[in-house]
Amino acid sequence: MNLIISTVLQEKRRIDYMLEKYQEALAxxxxxxxxxxxxxxxxxxxxxxxxxxxxxxxxxxxxxVGALRKxxxxxxxxxxxxxxxxxxxxxxxxxxxxNV
Numbered sequence: 782m783n784l785i786i787s788t789v790l791q792e793k794r795r796i797d798y799m800l801e802k803y804q805e806a807l808a809x810x811x812x813x814x815x816x817x818x819x820x821x822x823x824x825x826x827x828x829x830x831x832x833x834x835x836x837x838x839x840x841x842x843x844x845x846v847g848a849l850r851k852x853x854x855x856x857x858x859x860x861x862x863x864x865x866x867x868x869x870x871x872x873x874x875x876x877x878x879x880n881v
Contacts, residue, residue: 789873799866813828
């Protein structure tokens with residue numbers, strides 16, 4: 782087996798491992814977006830996400846908003862990384878398709 786194919790195989794294994802780890806991390810993070818409503822001069826925060834065809838609005842306490850924002854940002858970052866890794870995985874599969 783030549784060096785290039787060996788390297789691509791090694792990279793594919795790394796990509797598969799990273800995808801698995803990112804999927805596990807994603808499972809523990811909240812999905813959706815944070816929205817705020819102003820009612821009678823008071824601001825209320827809600828986590829909005831889809832459950833099938835329904836849109837769910839879940840009330841979030843004011844003291845939990847900062848932590849939730851960080852978790853949502855982390856989820857978006859991980860989703861971006863997953864998309865990038867999936868593209869790399871497809872490329873590696875095409876390279877290996879005729880050589881393994």
